[in-house]
Amino acid sequence: MTVAGIPLIEVNNLKKYFNVGRGAVLKAVDNVSLHIMEGETLGLVGESGCGKTTMGRTIIRLYEPTSGQVLFEGKNVHKLDGQQLREFNRKAQMIFQDPYASLNPRMTVGDIIGEGIDIHGIYKNKERTDRIYELLGVVGLNKEHANRFPHEFSGGQRQRIGIARALAVEPKFIVCDEPISALDVSIQAQVINLLMELQQKLKLTYLFIAHDLSMVKYVSDRIAVMYLGVVVELATSEDLHNRPLHPYTQALLSAIPVPDPETERKKKRILLEGDVPSPINPPEGCRFAKRCRYAKPVCTEQQPEFKEVEKNHFVACHLY
């Protein structure tokens, strides 16, 4: 499937460094460029500490970038102010990983969902209440739930509340940061189905951050693979699964245990040695070189360019 249309979000040479003291710099996101098209789901995968959450947070201006820019509908997100900033804050929303920590335990569900409506002054009084009831219905809860507190709900229900809160301000773009990893398998399917339905109904654009590749493949149109702050491969989800080019993507795909005993017995795994190195003062050249089976001398010297090797298939690797 090809992705046509206009980009809703353009990320150009984005860098986000953190000073961690004693002159050390943690390069969480290092020179990343990508586009997110209107109405698509871009999956962002990688192991913990690879910078995927920092990336999502910088895109919706929860962090200021060290350099580079993020364009939303053609405007630089980090330069917005006044009315335009309010507008952006309404249009870009986030769903968090931990449904237990991301809801204020002292607010009723109705107030949690209504907070954004109040801040942006979208509805008042009776209309506001009706909108909250409507949103609860949309995410599969009912209006009696509006007066209850978060602790009265299960993990799956809380994640639904988080989704309703994000939807309350009629956003265009939602960053879903590991929205299902804290949930049970059967509940994961419910939440994913809900997110996909809403996307169709409301023409939403998603940045879907996760480490569960099988689920990401199912929900995403295109997938970007991150390793140590760098996007190493970007392709449509079909291409990425059928013909992964980067050795890291290949290893990552082969590491997922498949719920099929026959395949598991036959499968040859590409085992990676060791752990992901620290993003503080990361290695020169290709960051994956140390763990890569195909590493050549050039890999440790020069950082590979991120280039299009096939149509819509980008990879940063000296092999291509």
Place this chain on the structure above:
Amino acid sequence: MERLLEVKDLEVSFRTYAGEIKAVRGVSFHVDRGETVAIVGESGCGKTVTVQTIMRLIPMPPGFIKNGSIIFDGKDIAKLSEKEMEHVRGSEMSMVFQDPMTSLNPTMRVGAQIAESLIKHQKMPPKQARERAIEMLKLVGIPNAEKRVDQYPHEFSGGMRQRAMIAIALACSPKLLIADEPTTALDVTIQAQILDLMRDLQKKLNTSIIIITHNLGVVANLAERVLVMYAGKIIERGSLDEIFYNPRHPYTWGLLMSVPTSELDKSKRLASIDGTPPDLFAPPVGCAFAARCEYAMKICYERYPEDFTVGDGHRVACWLMHPMAPEVKPPVGKGVTLS
């Protein structure tokens, strides 16, 4: 094969202010020597309580064993005193927990944590125990073991901590290793390393493993037999292939179908099990899954189904297996590959 563990009619409850929670409601199963058994089910289905009862790790009170026996290597664990249990725990059976961050002692060197059980259970002199700790670290694939043995847990990465946990658990060569979600907190590439490690060690040491997980991929990778639990009971059991290729309980179908497979594309919905598990304060008299089951019949609400044997070692607690029940075709093609 020789039986190592035989759990019979185990019932475990917790007394709380709101009443008695019946967490485990009559569970029977066995584990043979050198065998890997997986327990799967949603959170709150009683899988962790079951294995913690086997290790006698549930706090009593409020928890108590209401009924049943746990015969481990000829002894009834349920009847041992705490003192006797201390000799069993850590030396004959041991446990690997989900979160390697919180289950290691942050103030103790890793080597000392491995040596602790050797010194206590096998009365090994400290010097020799330290040597053995280094050997164990090498066995679980930690490079630089001579140096690592004197480090603290915070100097280890997540994957290495889980390896260290496994080293501690295996130090006394236990007969049974219980792994409660051992890879859930880890990244996929590290998870693959740990699964390989567990399989290797089992071959080398002939340890029996009970693994609890909700990741069906991990089950397919590691297990030989599978127990599916729901609301405190085992509702289906069988060999790995039987459960994945010939599942018979509607709940097992639901579990298998809620995982996306590579053939599934975006145009199709994932199958999900609607509703939530029942309240264990007052579990239903009939089948606990009936309220969420699309095939539920009148009898399902009235009487708990007996175990029907449908194949060699494959047993299902579902009224659909009764000769008088209508025939239901397992939902094919929705993510389950059925032979």
